[in-house]
Amino acid sequence: xxxxxxxPVVRTAARRTAAAFRCRDDLPGRVRLALRLARRTVEVATAxxxxxxxxxxxxxxxxxxxxxxxxxxxxxxRAVTFLRGDDAELDxxxxxxxxxxxxxxxxxxxIERLCNDAGRALEHASAHLFLGDAGYRDEGxxxxxxxxxxxxxxxxxxxxxxxxxxxxxxxxxxxxxxxATRAGEVLLAETCLGWPLDVLGCSTLDLYLFxxxxxxASDMGRRAVWLPRPTAALLxxxxxxxxxxxDADNFDLAAELLWTWPMLRQAWSPTAAFAFDVLARxxxxxxxxxxxxxxxxxxxxxxxxxxxxxMLRTSYHANVVMGILCATALHPRSVPPxxxxxxxxxxxxxxxxxxxxEGGGRRGGLLDRLPxxxxxxxxxxxxxxxxxxxxxxxxxxxxxxxxxxxxAGNDLEQLREALAAMLELDDVxxxxxxxxxxxxxxxQRAMAVARGFTSQ
Numbered sequence: 225x226x227x228x229x230x231x232p233v234v235r236t237a238a239r240r241t242a243a244a245f246r247c248r249d250d251l252p253g254r255v256r257l258a259l260r261l262a263r264r265t266v267e268v269a270t271a272x273x274x275x276x277x278x279x280x281x282x283x284x285x286x287x288x289x290x291x292x293x294x295x296x297x298x299x300x301x302r303a304v305t306f307l308r309g310d311d312a313e314l315d316x317x318x319x320x321x322x323x324x325x326x327x328x329x330x331x332x333x334x335i336e337r338l339c340n341d342a343g344r345a346l347e348h349a350s351a352h353l354f355l356g357d358a359g360y361r362d363e364g365x366x367x368x369x370x371x372x373x374x375x376x377x378x379x380x381x382x383x384x385x386x387x388x389x390x391x392x393x394x395x396x397x398x399x400x401x402x403x404a405t406r407a408g409e410v411l412l413a414e415t416c417l418g419w420p421l422d423v424l425g426c427s428t429l430d431l432y433l434f435x436x437x438x439x440x441a442s443d444m445g446r447r448a449v450w451l452p453r454p455t456a457a458l459l460x461x462x463x464x465x466x467x468x469x470x471d472a473d474n475f476d477l478a479a480e481l482l483w484t485w486p487m488l489r490q491a492w493s494p495t496a497a498f499a500f501d502v503l504a505r506x507x508x509x510x511x512x513x514x515x516x517x518x519x520x521x522x523x524x525x526x527x528x529x530x531x532x533x534x535m536l537r538t539s540y541h542a543n544v545v546m547g548i549l550c551a552t553a554l555h556p557r558s559v560p561p562x563x564x565x566x567x568x569x570x571x572x573x574x575x576x577x578x579x580x581x582e583g584g585g586r587r588g589g590l591l592d593r594l595p596x597x598x599x600x601x602x603x604x605x606x607x608x609x610x611x612x613x614x615x616x617x618x619x620x621x622x623x624x625x626x627x628x629x630x631x632a633g634n635d636l637e638q639l640r641e642a643l644a645a646m647l648e649l650d651d652v653x654x655x656x657x658x659x660x661x662x663x664x665x666x667x668q669r670a671m672a673v674a675r676g677f678t679s680q
């Protein structure tokens with residue numbers, strides 16, 4: 225018999241009266257949307273799993289995976305527990321999600337995996353652990369898990385440092401000591417936070433690993449973190465990574481990168497606030513936050529999927545992580561993102577950023593000098609709509625994108641031009657950032673190689 229335990233209540237609205245909080249009163253609505261879409265995703269995935277199986281086809285987006293959507297839905301539910309009690313609609317959405325999750329989180333599929341893959345028992349039971357920590361405990365299932373895991377060291381294959389950190393985090397949640405225990409300093413130093421991120425050459429997977437380590441180490445912003453490198457250095461890397469993600473219109477990855485600020489309890493930089501505003505506007509326009517593959521599949525005719533099925537298959541994860549981001553930003557120990565104001569009916573822009581000549585024609589501003597892309601990313605028109613002061617505050621954003629595009633094309637001339645533009649702008653923030661340092665180092669290596677060959 226599963227008994228739903230009442231949630232702890234934290235009245236955040238009464239505790240937070242700063243102007244920055246009052247201007248982000250849209251955050252609870254985005255959390256409610258995430259809860260609603262997560263519940264619907266679990267329902268659809270469960271129904272599909274029990275229906276006649278269909279062969280995977282390269283001509284349609286991959287089907288939902290029950291275990292994955294249940295685990296991520298439970299993680300979202302845990303992230304919003306402190307908001308329960310202030311918002312009746314949010315409470316109802318959270319309860320509905322919990323009711324959809326409970327049978328799947330402790331069902332036959334999970335029990336079979338616990339028996340057959342005991343070395344990864346905590347990972348297989350993660351939804352159960354998140355639900356238990358959110359107040360939905362099941363002592364019978366807990367005894368089953370105790371019997372499988374016991375006090376023995378993890379078994380199974382070798383684990384990378386980020387997976388060991390995840391396992392440690394899950395074990396702390398299971399033992400009800402996550403609030404009183406910090407992530408292991410030695411282990412954290414072995415993860416990707418322990419050395420500089422290659423912001424010019426990192427892959428999408430590299431950046432997801434970065435965001436996951438931040439989440440595990442901070443317990444989704446609930447606990448203080450000992451960081452192996454200065455916080456400022458990590459935030460500069462997150463800003464460069466954020467520019468790369470949004471330049472690819474990967475809103476899913478951008479949402480995860482943005483939680484670096486609230487989970488590390490840092491004030492939002494102008495870059496982070498601008499990026500959040502881009503995501504919020506995209507979500508408002510579509511009614512959901514599009515995943516990285518949504519546009520491609522939406523343009524394909526004859527998929528045989530309903531609009532809802534297409535949205536859930538391509539975008540449910542983006543909305544779950546957006547919900548976790550917004551919930552974390554509402555935590556009493558976090559700082560919510562400020563609203564980025566757009567220029568009211570103005571086309572004038574900052575010098576060297578977007579220059580406008582006579583008759584409104586553009587005349588060689590910084591945006592015009594960026595290496596070309598096959599499409600216009602969503603951040604660009606949003607940037608052009610900013611007033612001059614805000615554009616100037618985001619010059620390092622444009623430079624990060626310039627460096628990244630040039631490096632992706634292995635264009636040394638563009639790397640040199642980006643460095644020269646940085647000097648023209650006298651952008652101290654960009655000059656001190658990882659993109660500029662790594663671009664200069666790449667040019668120096670290229671010159672050393674050239675000298676080596678010419679001297680032979």
